[in-house]
Structures are given as C-alpha cells and as structure tokens.
Amino acid sequence: MDAHKGWNLQQSYTELPDAFYTKTTPSEVENPELVLYNEGLAEKLGLPTKLDPDIFGGNAVPEGSEPIAQAYAGHQFGHLTMLGDGRAVLLGEQITPEDERFDIQLKGSGRTPFSRGGDGRATLGPMLREYIISEAMHGLGIPTNRSLAVATTGEYVQREDLLPGAVLTRAASSHLRIGTFQYAAGLQDHEQLKALADYAIERHAPDLLHSENPYLSFFEKVIDRQASLIAQWQLVGFIHGVMNTDNMTISGETIDYGPCAFMDTYNPKTVFSSIDRQGRYAYMNQPPIGAWNLARFAETLLPLFHGNQEAAVEMAQEAHAKYEESYHAYWLKGMRAKLGMVTAEEQDQPLIEDLLEMMEKNEADYTNTFRALTLGSPNETSLYGKPAFTNWYKQWQARLERQETSDNEVQVLMKKSNPSIIPRNHRVEEALEAAVEEGDFSVVKQLLSVLEDPYAYTEEQEAYTELPDSGDQPYRTFCGT
Incomplete structure (x- = not known):
C-alpha cells in the first residue's frame, strides 16, 4: 500500500x-x-x-x-x-x-x-x-x-x-491563537497584523468578510465561541489548567492538554496543575480568565477596529462587555438541561446554585451526582438523607411538574446533558502506567472505547463511574515539557 x-x-x-x-x-x-x-x-x-x-x-x-x-x-x-x-x-x-x-x-x-x-x-x-x-x-x-x-x-x-x-x-x-495576534501586534507592522486578521476571518468566519466592520465582528464571534467553550468546560467539571493566551484558540477549540483534568469532588477552588500555586486557573476562575484573555485579544485588534484610538477602545469595550452575558446564558442553559428543565423560570438559577452549594459543602462527586439525578436514584448521592437536599429535591420535582414534559422526555434530555462517565484521573493514570511501565496499551484502548460515547449509560461504563480511593487526593498534573 x-x-x-x-x-x-x-x-x-x-x-x-x-x-x-x-x-x-x-x-x-x-x-x-x-x-x-x-x-x-x-x-x-x-x-x-x-x-x-x-x-x-x-x-x-x-x-x-x-x-x-x-x-x-x-x-x-x-x-x-x-x-x-x-x-x-x-x-x-x-x-x-x-x-x-x-x-x-x-x-x-x-x-x-x-x-x-x-x-x-x-x-x-x-x-x-x-x-x-x-x-x-x-x-x-x-x-x-x-x-x-x-x-x-x-x-x-x-x-x-x-x-x-x-x-x-x-x-x-x-x-491560530490569541497569542498569534499578540505576536503580530508585537511586530508593530499594521499590514502584517491586517494580513493575519484577514487570514483568520477567511478561515474561521468567511461570512464576516463583507460585514461593515469585519474585524470587530470577528472579535465578537471569538467572544461568543470562547464563552460557549468555557461554559461547556464548567458544565462537565473540566479544568484546563493552563489558560495562557497562547493556549486559547480563535476557532473556539480546546487545545494544549497539559496539566488538565476533570473534577471528582465538586470544589470550585480545584486546581490540578503542579505549577499553578496561586490558583490562577482554578475551576472557578476559568470564566473570568476567559474574559481577561479576550481583553488581551482586543488590544491587538484596536488598530483594525478604527483609525481613532479612542473610538477603537470604545468599540472594544462595548463588544467585550458581552462576554459575561454570553457565558452566563450558555452556562444557565446547560445547567437547566442537566436538571431536565426545558422551560425557563426566574428561580432556576437559585435552585441550581443551592444544589452546587450543597455539593461543595458535602464534598459530593460532580459527575456522579448529576448521573444519579438523571437515573432517578437520589439515594446514590452523598447528599441523600440530608434535610437540605430533601427540601431541594422536592422543589426540583415541583419545578419539573410545572413544564409540559413527560418523565421520559426529561430523562432523555438529562442523559444527553450529563455524561455517565468522564476520564477519571485514577483511570487515566492506570492506563498510562500500564502503557509506559509495562508496554501494555490495552488499558488505554479500553478506556478510549468506553469514552467514545460518554452519554450512552451502558453496563460497560459502570465500572468507570467508580470513585478513586480517598488516598489518591490531591491529584496533581504536569505540563509534560
């Protein structure tokens, strides 16, 4: 061949x-x-x-x-x-x-x-x-x-x-990264910066080429992509670990899987990276760091937004202000889906936040808590039996009853929104150890197989929902360089 x-x-x-x-x-x-x-x-x-x-x-x-x-x-x-x-x-x-x-x-x-x-x-x-x-x-x-x-x-x-x-x-x-544009801005050559921006737009948003201000429109597009991406990370408990501007793409794709991992116990302060000693890229900080990175992106594009510096800055600030709203909208929509809500009510966010607060207080597993709720098995969560959770569960059930949706439709939505499994840290390490220490790649291949469709809820996935021994904490990851 x-x-x-x-x-x-x-x-x-x-x-x-x-x-x-x-x-x-x-x-x-x-x-x-x-x-x-x-x-x-x-x-x-x-x-x-x-x-x-x-x-x-x-x-x-x-x-x-x-x-x-x-x-x-x-x-x-x-x-x-x-x-x-x-x-x-x-x-x-x-x-x-x-x-x-x-x-x-x-x-x-x-x-x-x-x-x-x-x-x-x-x-x-x-x-x-x-x-x-x-x-x-x-x-x-x-x-x-x-x-x-x-x-x-x-x-x-x-x-x-x-x-x-x-x-x-x-x-x-x-x-193409935010860092690519920072490099271009550092060249202090308007034509080279414009060439890069034109190339990025043609490759990733060709529909904007003929807009009134394609560079501003592209900035807004990247804002929306990053808001959506980071919301999706938060919804599955993924922590990137090194959200430097050179690791944030213009396309809105996740790249550079260095010190990343998925949370087991729900704790917004979770950090996995061995070098992130101040928690800059902790789980709870990922959304605001997204905003910070996008502000750096805006700085590189100012000369393309408008010939007048003040006008360019005003345009950038107005566009950048949309990030927080976009992120929150994506996150709230995703959290509603995780809880089977197909309609929107004003009290949804407090209900969601009450659950997360209980999960943090009781050191509940993030993925398995939502998995148990999806399967109608609240008794399988570490929250079960606690008065606050009993009260919350009644409120949640009453909320679901107010929408014209069958129990089956609710479960279908929740299964699409809550993975049965994630690449648990202890499972990843088990696979790596077998491959690196013993030359046995079968454990990696089996793990990859069950992760192909994490929303399948198959019997084969059951063993991969099990939590690590408490002795495995705290988990630390490294960039690999």
Whole structure:
C-alpha cells in the first residue's frame, strides 16, 4: 500500500508574511512504532486506516507537506512572552473529502527555531494523556483538537528520569491563537497584523468578510465561541489548567492538554496543575480568565477596529462587555438541561446554585451526582438523607411538574446533558502506567472505547463511574515539557 495515499495537504498559512513561521523539518528518530491510531478520525480526514509509522515519528513527511513551526506569543500566568512552536511541526492542512480543512501537527518531533533551549521532544505518558483527554472531550461534544496517532520513537528523553519518547499527531481546525495576534501586534507592522486578521476571518468566519466592520465582528464571534467553550468546560467539571493566551484558540477549540483534568469532588477552588500555586486557573476562575484573555485579544485588534484610538477602545469595550452575558446564558442553559428543565423560570438559577452549594459543602462527586439525578436514584448521592437536599429535591420535582414534559422526555434530555462517565484521573493514570511501565496499551484502548460515547449509560461504563480511593487526593498534573 502507498504510505502517502489519502494525503491531500495544502499550506495556506505560508501565504502569510515570513515573520509568522519558520520552515523546519521534524527530527528523525531511531525506531518509530505506531502504538495508537485513530481510525475514525483518519476516515473523516480521508486518510487510509494504516499508515507508515515513519510519518508519525517524524522520519518522513507526507506528499505535499511543507513543514513549518508557527510563531506566536503568550501571556503565561499573566506575563507576556515571545514563544512559538518549540516542539511542534505543522505538516500542512489536510483537505478532507467533505472539503474541510484541518491542521495536521506533530508534537514532540524535535527542536525548532523556537525551542528556547529545550530538546523539542515529548515523552510517552503526556502524549497518551493528551490523546485520551482530547478524544474524551470530542466524545463529550466539546470543541477540541483531536488526536490522530501516537508513535513511540525507540529513544529515551531526559526529564527528571529517562522516559520513553513519543510523538503525538493531532488535528485542529487551525492553531491560530490569541497569542498569534499578540505576536503580530508585537511586530508593530499594521499590514502584517491586517494580513493575519484577514487570514483568520477567511478561515474561521468567511461570512464576516463583507460585514461593515469585519474585524470587530470577528472579535465578537471569538467572544461568543470562547464563552460557549468555557461554559461547556464548567458544565462537565473540566479544568484546563493552563489558560495562557497562547493556549486559547480563535476557532473556539480546546487545545494544549497539559496539566488538565476533570473534577471528582465538586470544589470550585480545584486546581490540578503542579505549577499553578496561586490558583490562577482554578475551576472557578476559568470564566473570568476567559474574559481577561479576550481583553488581551482586543488590544491587538484596536488598530483594525478604527483609525481613532479612542473610538477603537470604545468599540472594544462595548463588544467585550458581552462576554459575561454570553457565558452566563450558555452556562444557565446547560445547567437547566442537566436538571431536565426545558422551560425557563426566574428561580432556576437559585435552585441550581443551592444544589452546587450543597455539593461543595458535602464534598459530593460532580459527575456522579448529576448521573444519579438523571437515573432517578437520589439515594446514590452523598447528599441523600440530608434535610437540605430533601427540601431541594422536592422543589426540583415541583419545578419539573410545572413544564409540559413527560418523565421520559426529561430523562432523555438529562442523559444527553450529563455524561455517565468522564476520564477519571485514577483511570487515566492506570492506563498510562500500564502503557509506559509495562508496554501494555490495552488499558488505554479500553478506556478510549468506553469514552467514545460518554452519554450512552451502558453496563460497560459502570465500572468507570467508580470513585478513586480517598488516598489518591490531591491529584496533581504536569505540563509534560
């Protein structure tokens, strides 16, 4: 079989000025071996079910590829830094049979001009982790980049210990970030900034090209996408862990699964990242950090909004003010659905907040509490038997009775809105340990299988709803660099 069959790559990004990228080639590795391959995604992309591991290890590039590393900046924990793809190479943009465009990127493929002293490599554990979590997010219906493959390299990478090396291949509608625009603004070249903005609009919102002020309209579009995305994170208890501006996309997709994880016990202050010692990116802070990042995005676009600085700032502030309202609307709609509410009443939010307050006070599991309510089994929650919950449950049932919806319709809505399972941290670690320590990828594959449809409520998923031993807390994650 032709290893390159099915590749249909273009490179529209290189039509931008040279300042936005550097041509670079993946570094060769000793013995690439494909250990995970996403056949469903491959089919969507128009790729064959089996491919040459040399491509996914970086030893060869597919036909039509012009590998580059992209330049961008980013506010990392609040401090602006000039960055770029330090260990990633964009092979090109795959045009699918449905005429969609997806970036195909290798992560962990060696040094680039942006490596800043790093080795450009990745280790197997974090690459498997990104594969698992990103595919779980896709199963949850949350916009995300997706993982196409993981290849081991046959080499070891020096971190605190010598660890097996790996390369992740991921697909995204693009890797344009708020940080890409910060980089463009830092060039202090109006034409280059405009070129980037025009490219982003044409790629991600072509319907805005002929609007009265396409740059302002695009800013508003990105605001709405980010508000929707972060609301979806909150609704399933996902904590990104490193919401730096270089990790926030213009497309509204989740990218860069470093120190991320899903909450077990509901606690708004939950932080998983080992380096987030101040809780900047805690669960409860994700919505306001979204607003902060978007304010940084607005600053880069001011020269395009209006030639007059004061007028541009006023436009930006007016648009930015819509974020909080949009986020809240998405969150409230989602929480209503999680509780089976198909209509809207004024007292819905206090009812929702009362439940969350009880969950926090009683250290209830976030996912399993909503799962139990969905299945009509309140006795399976840690809240059961407590007077406050008994009172709340009566109010909730009375609320549902006021809408003309059958019990079956309510449960169908709740099952669509409350996942039966999430990638529990202890299950993820179990899968990674089997793969990294024992070379056994069956545990990863089984976990991926049950996460394909987290709303299925199948018997097979039952074991994956079980909570970890209390000794597993607090859980800490690392960026993997």
